[in-house]
Amino acid sequence: MIQEPSQQIADRAIMARVVQGDQSAFRALYDRLADPLYSLACKMLGDEVEAQDAMQDVFVQMWRRAGSYDPEQSSVFTWAILLTRSRIIDRLRARGRRLRVVAASADQEDIPITAGDASVAESAADISSRNESAMRVRTIMANLPAEQREAIELAFFGDLTHHEVAERLGEPLGTVKARIRRGLLKLRERMET
Amino acid sequence: MIPEEQQDQAALYALGLLEPDEAAAFESQLSANAELRDMTRELREAAGSVAFTAPLRTPPASLKERIMREIANEAAERKVVPLQRRPLGWVPWAIAAALAIFCGLLAVDRIRLKRQLAALRGVDQLMQTTFFTLAPSAPAPADAKATVAWEPGNQSGVIRISNLPAPQPGKDYQLWAVDTEHKDPISAGIIRVDKNGGAQVRFKPVENAQHVKAFAISLEREGGVQKKEGPILFVGSS
Incomplete structure (x- = not known):
């Protein structure tokens, strides 16, 4: 399981509030998901400015479609990742582009996430947990x-x-x-x- | 135990790699198989975790504010302005009376329409009409919609589309009827959407189609093709 059960429960509680139209909950959801979604967008689009446009599109979709989230089908994290991937593929196809798949991403250096970043309002524990998850997946994949x-x-x-x-x-x-x-x-x- | 072939499909489905018709077929298997559903969910979680292999990036703080501004605007548009209380105590009674009269008129009209419908029931082709809801898939936007009303007796139908942007220059959307008696989908013509991404068009397949099980829309070369070449944007059965 990629996320700790406590993280999944917290995500679902936040989603329940987002469905009710709670903007502060949506802000919290952004804080929890922005880094992994943005990293995915940058990797697939290869352009940070375009990745930011895609992120705006994805988060607005998440706000509009929060009610369609089904916890029986996936965690909030996976729902968000797959939605992001789908929207990016839409963008790539709409522009008649094909992705240059980079088998190895050694040419792109990781930018470490720090608790002091202005856009990150998560706790240091959340950041640490997410970095550990990322590290674990990379190790498994490697x-x-x-x-x-x-x-x-x-x-x-x-x-x-x-x-x-x-x-x-x-x-x-x-x-x-x-x-x-x-x-x-x-x-x-x-x-x- | 889930057969390997079905496990293959589950893995491809989790990664969004199946063609729309394959995905639709797999979803029908999912609805009937709890073990397959559990496995697919786990594979979907595994697929989602692959995103973690992307090099870590943090978006600029300005992006969050940009998004939250848009969310706030949307939320404001959704809000209903509450009615202000005014010292006009008779207004609710007047509204209630008007509604009562209106309901009475509707009831009379309903009875009249039911009689007309009963008279038409024996002869109207509408009674033979089959409705198809077509599910969008990339590159069609997720909120695009398409429905088909098909009249086998007339060998014609009506398709209604919404939220589908116009294709890029040199391309056209083409409608296909999938008939069990024909090896290949039968062309049912080009569909052109208006500036709002909508269309309502009557169509007729180029060949006789007595056993239509699905309709699909693909993106093709301008002017259309005789045999489907491009990606499927919508597909759906009745």
Whole structure:
């Protein structure tokens, strides 16, 4: 599980208030989600200014569609991540662009999150927990077999169907499907341990 | 135990990689299989966590204020202005009386319409009409809507679209009827949306379609194509 249960409960409580139109709750939700969503937007769009426009679009959508959030289907975090990814893919397609998928992101340096940043109103404990989660996922991903990691990253960060992923990797569709399944299952298992 | 093939589909679904028709088929399996639903939820969580592999970035503080301003504006527009109390005690009674008269007129009108409907029921093609709700998928916006009313007897129908921006130059939206008796979808013509992203168009497929199970809209070359080439934007069955 990528988030601690206490974080998930807190997120859901905040969402319940957002559904009621509570703007201070939405501010808190922004504080909890802005960094990971912005990081995703920067990675997929490769442009910070465009990523900020995408973020505005995504958060306004979250405000409008908060009532459609279903806790049975996903955590708030995952709902927000998948919504962001979907909106970014919409933007990329609308502009007739295709994502240059970067298999390795070594060219982009991490900017550490600090509690003193003006846009972050989370507690130091929240920031620490989130950084730990990020670190844990990266470690798990780094330890996956390279072909599984490559297939998952291409699938997640690319604007591609599974047929296109297979084509890009030059592998049969069945092989690519199996790699994605095995990689995601391992990721799930290792996150739970 | 979930078969491997179904696990493959669950992983692809969690990553949003399935084509719209495949996703729709998988969702129907999900609704009937609790174990598959649980697994899909867990795979979706795993898929979401992949975002953490993106290099960490923190947005500028100004972005938060920009977003909160827009949210505040939206919230203000949603608010209903409360009625002010005025010393006009007769007004509520007058409104109530007007409503009562209005309700009476509606009741009379309803009876008249029911009689007309009963008279038409035997002959009207509307009774044979099948309705299809088409679900949007990228690149169509999530809030875009499309519904089709299909009259098999007339081999024609009406499609209504809203919130769909005009395609980029050189492209057109094309409607397709998916018929079980035909190998490929049957073209039902080009759909052009107005400046507000809406359209209401009567259409007729180019071939006889007696067993239509779904309609779909794709993005194609300007003027349309004989056989679907572009991405599907909407698909839906009755």
